[in-house]
Structures are given as structure tokens and as C-alpha cells.
Amino acid sequence: MIHRMVVCLMPLGPSSKQLFYFMAVLRTGSVRAAAEECNVEPSVISRQVANLEAELGVPLLQRRGRGVVPTDAARLVLDYCRERGAGDDALRMRLAELEGLKRGHLRIMVGDGLVDAFMDTVLLAFCRHHPGIEVAVEVGGASDAVRAVAEDHCHFGLAFSPPASAAVRVVRQRPQPVRAVMAPGHAAAALPAPLSLPALASHACALAAPGTGLRALVQTATDAEGIELRPCFVANTVAPLKRFALAGLGVTFLSAHAVAPELAALQLVAVPIANPILETSRACLIVREGRALPPAGSRLIQLFDDAGFFQNPAAGGKGNDRL
Known part of the structure; x- marks a missing residue:
């Protein structure tokens, strides 16, 4: 007589639906906002989060004003969600290999x-x-x-x-060194290269917006030399900075790669700067x-x-x- 043993594997850990709604609350900052984002009633969100807290045995959210803030336990659950997401990606990776x-x-x-x-x-x-x-x-x-x-x-x-x-x-x-970019007829274009930051500080300039990697790099370079660039124009994308330089309004700071078409058309020049921070970016x-x-x-x-x-x-x- 042959005996067959069937093992039923119960799912371990929170359900995907619980985690989905929990992440939505963290992302939006409130149950109501999460409900609007997920297109469900707030009671659905509250019930799923409550079930998750009951299953884990710890509070995950604390009320603050009209919103909620995560507890320390919630941050651990958030890390778990990211690890689980990475695991899902690994599964997709193996499936994609088959495809x-x-x-x-x-x-x-x-x-x-x-x-x-x-x-x-x-x-x-x-x-x-x-x-x-x-x-x-x-x-x-x-x-x-x-x-x-x-x-x-x-x-x-x-x-x-x-x-x-x-x-x-x-x-x-x-x-990808940062260059001083300007119109060919700009006064700074006639100076001998490489240009110094103090020499550039006397000209009108356009800078990338605070919070961008380019602005941080330029700020680090000027701080190291003890000078200050006071921009008359700031933008968080490259196109407005190029337009500023193309109009002959002043100097901006970009890589040659970012202005390659304009360099090829001889509409702009990109001049090296005598600063090791900008040169080694x-x-x-x-x-x-x-x-x-x-x-x-x-x-x-x-x-x-x-x-x-x-x-x-x-x-x-x-x-x-x-x-």
C-alpha cells in the first residue's frame, strides 16, 4: 500500500493586499488620501491596515492631525516590503530568462x-x-x-x-568635466583657457537649481576657492540654461556632452575651468x-x-x- 503525504504550505507573513494599502497610507500620509488614490472606501483601507496590525501584533500608524505617521515598527515593515519587492523582481528575472x-x-x-x-x-x-x-x-x-x-x-x-x-x-x-558654456561672442570666450572661477564670477551667470547634482558640484568648487557665484538666472533643466547662453546673456556651467549639438553648430563654446572638482566630475x-x-x-x-x-x-x- 502506497501512502502519499500532502503538505499544505500556508502563506507566511502579511498578504499583498494588506501591504499594498499600508504602503499607500505611508505614501499619501492619510487613510482618506490613500483611499482616493486606490479608488476604494476609507473603511477598506482602515480594515486592511487593522488586520495587518493584528497579524503582526504591533501598531503601525499613529494619528497626527488629519494624517498619520509611521511607528518604528512600520519602518521595519517598510523595509520588509522593499525586500519582498526585490524578491518579486528576482522571480520576474528568472521568468524573463525563460522568455x-x-x-x-x-x-x-x-x-x-x-x-x-x-x-x-x-x-x-x-x-x-x-x-x-x-x-x-x-x-x-x-x-x-x-x-x-x-x-x-x-x-x-x-x-x-x-x-x-x-x-x-x-x-x-x-x-564628464564641467565647462564654462557661453556664446562665441561673449567677453569670457576671448579669455585664455582654462578659465578661473574668480574671473567667471565677474560675469552674469546661470546656474542649475539647488538640489541638482550640477549645482552641488559647482557649489563645492566655489566653496573650495572661497568665492561666490551670484546667478541672475536659475533653472532645474538644461534647456533653459542653454537658451540663456545662446542669447549671449552670460555664462552657464554644463558638460560639453549636454551642449553637443550647439557646439557642433558653433553656436556655443565650452571652455575648461581651472578647478580640479569641476575637471574630475x-x-x-x-x-x-x-x-x-x-x-x-x-x-x-x-x-x-x-x-x-x-x-x-x-x-x-x-x-x-x-x-
């Missing part, structure tokens, strides 16, 4: 000054060869990219001199420390390498970047 990159998704945050080069040399080729992979690109600053990668919102960040973080690691990088491709990339991510890195994206820093600006 041969016929389906999947890839999320990337790219610095504004790197978007054109990334699209033209890498991403369009990826989309052409793998139309089944859903690619989502967001444009954000260096700090945004680090945060998005560290929190598993994005698989990759392509950023200009991102701030150091133990939560991410750099998988590829290249030199880098463009970096970052991923979360410890995260296993999906096959689509590995393929994207391969395309970066095939295109020489990190081996040819002068691409697109060679011959127009004054040395």
Missing part, C-alpha cells in the same frame, strides 16, 4: 544633461531589439536618481556626479547595492559597453570643446 527577453520591464532615471546621449547611443537600440520590454524613463537630478535606485523605484540611475551612498554602487562611469551608472538585475538590465549594460558610452567621454563634443 528570452520577450517581456519584462525596465525603469531608469536619467539626468537631464545625459538624456539625449543615452537615448541616441543606447536606449533606442535597446527598444528596437527588444520591443517586448516595457521601458520607463524618468528625468531627475543626481540625488533623485540615488533615492529612486536605493528604494527600488528604478533599476538604474544615470547621473552626473551622484552623491555617495552605501545603498547604491557605481557599475560604469566616465569623466563624472557621469555614473548606478544600481542598488545587492540587487540582482533582470536580464533586460544586463542587456542594457552590454549595449552601454557596445556603444562605448563610458569609454568615449568626448563623443558628440569632440573638436568643439576648447582645450
